[in-house]
Amino acid sequence: MKILVPVKRVVDYNVKVRVKSDGSGVDIANVKMSMNPFDEIAVEEAVRLKEAGVATEVIAVSCGATQCQETLRTALAIGADRAILVESGEELQPLAVAKLLKALVDKEQPQLVILGKQAIDDDSNQTGQMLAALAGLPQATFASKVVVADGQAQVTREVDGGLETLALNLPAVITTDLRLNEPRYVTLPNIMKAKKKPLETVTPEALGVDVAPRLKTLKVSEPAKRSAGVKVPDVATLVDKLKNEAKVL
Template sequence: MKILVPVKRVIDYNVKPRVKADGSGVDLANVKMSMNPFDEIAVEEAIRLKEAGKAEEIIAVSVGPAKAQETLRTALAMGADRAILVETDEEVEPLAVAKILKAIAAEENPGLVMLGKQSISDDSNQTGQMLAALMERPQGTFANTVEVDGDSVTVKREIDGGLETVKLTMPAIVTTDLRLNEPRYASLPNIMKAKKKPLDTKTPADFGVDIAPRLTTTNVSEPPVRQAGEKVEDVDALVAKLKALGVA
């Protein structure tokens, strides 16, 4: 079985994003970039399935600029076998990404497409679900546990009320949540080996996908500064204040 793992290049989660002075977007100049944390979890889970003998090949895919090769090399250093970069300098919306992934999946015929539930850059949480709809495949989103058994995969997924278990017939789409696993660090020898692993470069046009945006960003701004709290003398004063605010 092949596992297809889409990964996205985003601002490193330790970096505080800065908004451009004109409010047109987030300033990416001289900002540290890394693999989307949820996608890193997906790569780790795919590697664990391969180590358990449930998969033979892991293919990492990214849609983005040429520098996304660095993100793919990270996936290869972790344990992916080969990579595909669909190169574009434009920001690609979730629907277009899903269409590109559908075309790649049609060529590669993976048993599982495993991706992060969302990216920390736009928090859309749409690509996995859109891909499942386009491919007409079963989906297990927000995966907390993934178990492959023969031609089916059992996904324990996180929902508001707790955990829900679904059993999917493969090929299927799985999106990963934070508590699924702890991604490994790539060792130096594996980082060196990753440089020799195959990485193919494509374009959206190769798959016949129109990536023209359907949405327009009108303005981006910093969140409002949190106001300072207020100290009260005692419980009675606290209750009175809450009543005045309409909270109690």
């Protein structure tokens, strides 16, 4: 069984992002970048399925600038067998990424696509669902447990009321939640091995995909700073402030 795992290069979650002075976006110059944490969980799950003998090959995919090769090498160090970079200088929005992944699904014919439920930079939570729709595949989102056997994937997912278990016929698309697993620590020997694993580079044009942006960012701004709290002498004053100042009563 072949598993395709899309990974995204994002600003490291430990970095406090800065908004550009012109409000056009986030400043990523000289900022540490890393693999999207949800995608790291997806790679770990795919590698575990391979180690369990369920899968035979894990393919990591990334779409974006040349620097995404670093993210792919991290996926290879975790345990992916080979990598594909769809290199593009354009801003890639969720629909464009989903179309690129659909082209790769048609080409590679994986039985399972596992990707993070969302990226921590835009929090769109759209690519997995769009890919499933474009490819006509069953999907299970927010997976906290995955069991693959007999041509099916049993997926436990987190919903508002608790846990829901779905049975999907393969091929299928699964998006990962935080509680699915804890990614392993990448060791130096595995980092060295990853440098020798194959990494293929293709372009959107070669895949026949139009990646022109459909959305336009009008303005990016920092959240308003939280105002300081105040002490009130009694309940009557508190009620008055909630009613007349906060206007929540």
